[in-house]
Amino acid sequence: MIERKLTCIVCPLGCELAVTLEENRVLEVRGNTCKRGEAYAQNECTNPKRTVTSTVMCEDGGLVSVKTDEPIPKEKIFECMEIINATTARLPIKIGDVIIKNACGSNIVATQNRSK
Amino acid sequence: MRDLVIIGGGPAGMSAAIAARESGIQDILILERDGQLGGILQQCIHNGFGLHMFGEELTGPEYAWKYEKKVNELGIEYKLNTMVLDITEDKVITATNSNDGVFQIKAKAIILAMGCRERSKGALNIAGTRPAGIYSAGTAQKYVNTFGYLPGKNVVILGSGDIGLIMARRMTLEGSKVHAVCEIMSYSGGLARNIEQCLNDFNIPLRLEHTVVEIHGKDRLEGVTIAKVDQNRKPILDTREYIPCDTLLLSVGLIPENELSKNANIKLSNITNGAVVDQDRQTSVGGIFACGNVLHVHDLVDFVSKEAEIAGKAAAEYIKSGKKQSFVIPIKTDGKIRYTVPQIITEAKDVTVYFRVSDVYKNAKIIITDGDKAILSKSKAKLAPGEMEKIMLKTEQIKNVKELHFSLEV
Numbered sequence A: 001m002i003e004r005k006l007t008c009i010v011c012p013l014g015c016e017l018a019v020t021l022e023e024n025r026v027l028e029v030r031g032n033t034c035k036r037g038e039a040y041a042q043n044e045c046t047n048p049k050r051t052v053t054s055t056v057m058c059e060d061g062g063l064v065s066v067k068t069d070e071p072i073p074k075e076k077i078f079e080c081m082e083i084i085n086a087t088t089a090r091l092p093i094k095i096g097d098v099i100i101k102n103a104c105g106s107n108i109v110a111t112q113n114r115s116k
Numbered sequence B: 001m002r003d004l005v006i007i008g009g010g011p012a013g014m015s016a017a018i019a020a021r022e023s024g025i026q027d028i029l030i031l032e033r034d035g036q037l038g039g040i041l042q043q044c045i046h047n048g049f050g051l052h053m054f055g056e057e058l059t060g061p062e063y064a065w066k067y068e069k070k071v072n073e074l075g076i077e078y079k080l081n082t083m084v085l086d087i088t089e090d091k092v093i094t095a096t097n098s099n100d101g102v103f104q105i106k107a108k109a110i111i112l113a114m115g116c117r118e119r120s121k122g123a124l125n126i127a128g129t130r131p132a133g134i135y136s137a138g139t140a141q142k143y144v145n146t147f148g149y150l151p152g153k154n155v156v157i158l159g160s161g162d163i164g165l166i167m168a169r170r171m172t173l174e175g176s177k178v179h180a181v182c183e184i185m186s187y188s189g190g191l192a193r194n195i196e197q198c199l200n201d202f203n204i205p206l207r208l209e210h211t212v213v214e215i216h217g218k219d220r221l222e223g224v225t226i227a228k229v230d231q232n233r234k235p236i237l238d239t240r241e242y243i244p245c246d247t248l249l250l251s252v253g254l255i256p257e258n259e260l261s262k263n264a265n266i267k268l269s270n271i272t273n274g275a276v277v278d279q280d281r282q283t284s285v286g287g288i289f290a291c292g293n294v295l296h297v298h299d300l301v302d303f304v305s306k307e308a309e310i311a312g313k314a315a316a317e318y319i320k321s322g323k324k325q326s327f328v329i330p331i332k333t334d335g336k337i338r339y340t341v342p343q344i345i346t347e348a349k350d351v352t353v354y355f356r357v358s359d360v361y362k363n364a365k366i367i368i369t370d371g372d373k374a375i376l377s378k379s380k381a382k383l384a385p386g387e388m389e390k391i392m393l394k395t396e397q398i399k400n401v402k403e404l405h406f407s408l409e410v
């Protein structure tokens, strides 16, 4: 059995979590204020994921801010950034529009409106 | 004559406008210096906004859009690219834009929502040269997220406030190497979640009790010397360490933008650098209200929106009834509690008092008294300067009180 200390990143409270692990199986989570903290610890110890936010270049040379619709595996963050940086988006763009389909397991969607 | 003029179209200004309209004020005008509504949120493209207000994690622009949509639905009037130059005690606003030139508006009530700017001057009290490559973290954020321009490849960040942490991750994602985040204090001023997801995720070292002591380079920054500091925050010379870099970001805090408030003779607090306000966020000048980062620096936009609702509703009441403050209960603090907002109470009603502490305290007790009389106490496992706290006072607890004293027992 091993103990792992984590900081929950689900909300700004940032609870300090203590996780008891056995062979990558989570036995117990302590220090969480709410249930989401427990779920976070589960995922973080087995398959850590992150939401990636960035910008995509638009056809007029301006930028539009984007995010992964779903959190993606942590080790794919830089792969995802490469896909984002190799893309040019058509205008106009509405918030929520899918800019890139399936990048590292998630769609990349616009988080800003951009007119032509 | 306009009923209500709001200065600043960030989250505070928009939320105040919506609350005032929903309280029955038809004649509202927002004046915004920028080309779009949303304020600083438009460059905060990371997620982490709106958990309190919407129960979901939004990016800055998405959070702003929720309010902008509402402003449009309610048909609230706003002028973009319009800079307010002056306001007076009798509520005359002077502003300018390229269509109208310089113009004046008299208002029945004004809400100040101009946000804050970054501290920079004091931080540059560092030996050495002043080459290109030194930016405030917020300026760098604007370059990267709005203009798509990466300030440099090898970065050192001074100060571990949230903006610095967010930029450490942002520049790493865009291909820069962040060599260190130096923090002079023994703890970070940023949120624990940002240390985790912005630094630890990318193995960026957080050097606590470290500062930049010298800047090197002629035209372009070539490196910085950092050093550990002692208890008095004085650098320890034999811990000096040279780090080659082409970019230094300063993330050393924000300061409310109150030049306009001074013109209107509004009483300012020398602790928050914002106005002294009552529970309605009314300043010392009747009919002028303040909310958001212009009042005191918030780390969570959700609290900004909530505070602005209070100001918007109260401004609507003021316009309708011309309500005056009838009595004043001052709120005093003991220094461990650095400040409260509001600083005074002028009406017996339920009031949520927000406050910040001046150091990290564990297992502390917040004690509120009126002279010898205990009003309320609350235990807290942990308090930190970076996190705003709040405590609710009930009408019965405020009634017949002369003065409220907030202190911390540690």
Ligand SMILES: Cc1cc2nc3c(=O)[nH]c(=O)nc-3n(C[C@H](O)[C@H](O)[C@H](O)COP(=O)(O)OP(=O)(O)OC[C@H]3O[C@@H](n4cnc5c(N)ncnc54)[C@H](O)[C@@H]3O)c2cc1C
Binding pocket: B007, B008, B009, B010, B011, B012, B013, B031, B032, B033, B034, B038, B039, B040, B041, B044, B046, B047, B048, B049, B050, B082, B083, B084, B085, B113, B114, B115, B116, B138, B141, B162, B163, B166, B257, B260, B291, B292, B293, B294, B298, B299, B300, B301, B302, B304
């Ligand atoms: C880099 C950064 C990262 C942040 N990260 C988070 C986060 O992860 N989660 C979170 O919840 N919060 C975060 N915040 C905090 C949150 O964004 C702010 O607290 C909030 O935006 C403040 O809103 P505001 O309306 O008071 O000010 P602002 O957003 O600054 O808006 C003020 C507006 O007033 C306008 N203005 C100023 N002066 C004038 C004038 N003279 N005439 C006309 N207009 C004027 C400005 O142009 C601006 O649009 C962050 C803040 C920053 C700076």
Ligand code: SF4
Binding pocket: A008, A009, A010, A011, A012, A013, A014, A015, A031, A032, A033, A034, A035, A036, A037, A038, A040
């Ligand atoms: S455990 Fe719950 S309250 Fe604590 S940080 Fe995680 S989500 Fe927030």
